[in-house]
Amino acid sequence: MTSPTRIPAAAASILAMMLLSSAFVRAQDKEPLPTVHPSDFSFFAGKGFKVEMQANPTEVHVEEPLEVTIRITADGPWTHAPRGKGDKKINPFPADFLRDDAYVELKEEKAEENAWTFIYRVKPKHRKAKIPAVRFKYYVPGTTDGFVETFPLDEIPIKVLPRKGTDTPDEVARALKGRPQLYEIATGPDVLARPEPALWTQPFPLALLLLGPPLGCLIWYWMWRLRNPDARLAARRRKSEAARAALSSLSDGAASSVRLSTVMTDYLRKRFDLFGAEPTPAEAGRILHNRGISRPLREQVVAFLQSCDAGRFGSAALVDTSALFVQAAVLINALEAEPCAQRAF
Amino acid sequence: MRPACLLSVVLAMTVPASSLAQSARSDEAVLDEAIGEFERGKQAKDDVAASSKHFTRAADLFAELQQRGVRNPALYLNQGNAELLAGRLGQALLAYHRGLQLAPNDATMRDHRDYARTRVRFASAVGRQPTSAWPPWLPQPTMTFTAIVFFLCYGLTWIAFTRWRMTRERRPLLIGSALLALTMLAGIGAWYLREQEAREEREPFVVVAAADGTALQRGNGESYPRLMSLPQGLEARRLHERGDWLQIQLATGEIGWVRRADVLIDDANWH
Numbered sequence: 001m002t003s004p005t006r007i008p009a010a011a012a013s014i015l016a017m018m019l020l021s022s023a024f025v026r027a028q029d030k031e032p033l034p035t036v037h038p039s040d041f042s043f044f045a046g047k048g049f050k051v052e053m054q055a056n057p058t059e060v061h062v063e064e065p066l067e068v069t070i071r072i073t074a075d076g077p078w079t080h081a082p083r084g085k086g087d088k089k090i091n092p093f094p095a096d097f098l099r100d101d102a103y104v105e106l107k108e109e110k111a112e113e114n115a116w117t118f119i120y121r122v123k124p125k126h127r128k129a130k131i132p133a134v135r136f137k138y139y140v141p142g143t144t145d146g147f148v149e150t151f152p153l154d155e156i157p158i159k160v161l162p163r164k165g166t167d168t169p170d171e172v173a174r175a176l177k178g179r180p181q182l183y184e185i186a187t188g189p190d191v192l193a194r195p196e197p198a199l200w201t202q203p204f205p206l207a208l209l210l211l212g213p214p215l216g217c218l219i220w221y222w223m224w225r226l227r228n229p230d231a232r233l234a235a236r237r238r239k240s241e242a243a244r245a246a247l248s249s250l251s252d253g254a255a256s257s258v259r260l261s262t263v264m265t266d267y268l269r270k271r272f273d274l275f276g277a278e279p280t281p282a283e284a285g286r287i288l289h290n291r292g293i294s295r296p297l298r299e300q301v302v303a304f305l306q307s308c309d310a311g312r313f314g315s316a317a318l319v320d321t322s323a324l325f326v327q328a329a330v331l332i333n334a335l336e337a338e339p340c341a342q343r344a345f
Numbered sequence: 346m347r348p349a350c351l352l353s354v355v356l357a358m359t360v361p362a363s364s365l366a367q368s369a370r371s372d373e374a375v376l377d378e379a380i381g382e383f384e385r386g387k388q389a390k391d392d393v394a395a396s397s398k399h400f401t402r403a404a405d406l407f408a409e410l411q412q413r414g415v416r417n418p419a420l421y422l423n424q425g426n427a428e429l430l431a432g433r434l435g436q437a438l439l440a441y442h443r444g445l446q447l448a449p450n451d452a453t454m455r456d457h458r459d460y461a462r463t464r465v466r467f468a469s470a471v472g473r474q475p476t477s478a479w480p481p482w483l484p485q486p487t488m489t490f491t492a493i494v495f496f497l498c499y500g501l502t503w504i505a506f507t508r509w510r511m512t513r514e515r516r517p518l519l520i521g522s523a524l525l526a527l528t529m530l531a532g533i534g535a536w537y538l539r540e541q542e543a544r545e546e547r548e549p550f551v552v553v554a555a556a557d558g559t560a561l562q563r564g565n566g567e568s569y570p571r572l573m574s575l576p577q578g579l580e581a582r583r584l585h586e587r588g589d590w591l592q593i594q595l596a597t598g599e600i601g602w603v604r605r606a607d608v609l610i611d612d613a614n615w616h
């Protein structure tokens with residue numbers, strides 16, 4: 001690769017962070033460092049500090065390592081300088097570089113009499129990665145506003161080339177080779193289809209979908225009424241005449257259990273849509289329940305029909321038909337008086 | 346001076362013209378180039394380095410089509426395959442995720458997504474996606490399907506009740522009631538799916554796209570303790586965003602912060 005480019009650098013505020021926890025050495029001058037200091041203070045104190053920074057190589061592929069060396073020298077006397085290995089966890093580089101400990105490390109740190117060197121190994125993430133200009137702020141003892149910053153420099157011009165070789169780890173590449181479906185792709189106009197909003201999310205179609213069915217059904221019902229004008233009327237008439245017919249047939253013939261049962265079931269069939277040729281008392285009770293007839297009356301009707309059945313299929317002597325006759329008329333009138341029966345047409 | 350002026354005029358005319366020509370390239374041309382690159386990658390598949398280069402180019406071209414507004418399951422499947430073959434696991438998983446949002450019942454896409462997940466190098470069970478409890482043979486309900494069921498049941502309910510009104514028979518009443526229940530069920534299903542979509546916007550899908558070892562920090566800064574290292578391709582959900590940092594929740598429930606630059610996020614912009 002190319003030879004290292006030397007760049008006089010002005011400072012590493014980041015170094016200040018890096019060395020925050022370090023001890024201080026060579027306290028020749030006993031004047032302590034100010035307790036109040038800028039956040040980017042490097043913890044160096046003395047006179048005539050200079051910073052040099054270089055990157056090697058300056059041309060590197062994405063995710064390949066390069067070394068960045070920061071060298072601080074003191075031309076004049078110095079009193080304080082951080083020492084120690086530094087802190088590997090501190091990251092002096094921006095997000096353009098891989099920051100994981102495995103990639104960013106303080107490779108080497110050397111301290112000479114008047115020079116300090118820090119070498120970092122970093123890997124650029126992408127082609128636009130740049131090493132930023134750093135600022136170095138140190139303290140000059142014996143001055144009022146003793147914090148001095150070295151002259152800021154431009155960023156290090158490194159050239160990041162596209163990723164070298166493959167992005168695919170070897171084991172992934174091997175695994176992918178065994179999966180032929182991945183090598184199949186779709187072609188044709190379908191691949192260029194753009195998303196279109198669903199029909200039912202548009203205001204007009206949505207209104208049509210919501211209002212269409214009720215409107216359609218309304219029209220259908222209206223047409224049905226036009227075609228069947230008598231159906232409703234006939235139903236109402238049939239039901240209103242059911243009670244009258246039942247009472248009249250009660251008075252016409254003899255009061256036998258069979259006849260009373262027939263009259264009552266006919267009435268229920270016409271009035272409450274009781275179905276079946278020979279409905280049982282329980283079935284009649286269910287229908288009346290569904291039509292909303294009150295429970296006491298329902299039970300009376302069921303009991304009446306059961307008594308009729310007893311007379312029909314059992315001993316007729318045990319059944320008082322005259323009482324049943326009276327009860328039938330009472331029940332029909334009571335059923336007609338029920339509010340639900342009055343509401344029904 | 347004069348030649349310099351002339352040069353600048355020529356440059357001013359040519360540079361926009363060339364960039365215009367670049368942007369004026371039709372979708373068909375971009376797709377053809379992407380397919381061509383993919384085919385070249387396929388032909389060179391024995392040479393991993395060369396094929397990866399072609400697949401990367403193909404994936405970038407498929408992504409360009411997306412930026413132009415082309416969005417459909419086939420495009421996302423193509424992009425996912427190209428990204429996976431190029432070794433960009435995070436991008437591949439994001440492409441499959443987007444494709445499955447458009448076509449949840451695309452078995453091929455699901456298969457490839459599941460395969461890509463197996464390539465994520467988890468150090469432990471932390472962050473792994475749980476196995477779906479939905480039977481693979483059972484189609485997943487989509488918003489369109491649910492809407493069709495809803496409107497169909499809604500219309501039939503009206504018909505059944507109208508018929509009951511005409512005849513007063515029990516059967517249309519029962520059928521109408523059953524259809525009404527189905528309509529309500531479909532309505533609840535549509536609401537649930539809408540909630541899922543809202544969650545996608547609220548807590549979008551996030552996939553780690555940087556290298557293995559991306560740090561999950563306790564807080565939004567390097568100074569916070571590092572909770573764990575995340576592998577490339579790990580899928581998570583974004584909870585909050587603060588500056589350059591995202592708070593994410595892993596599939597196994599852990600919460601931490603990662604740098605925005607280290608992840609790809611399926612935010613609402615792509616919809």
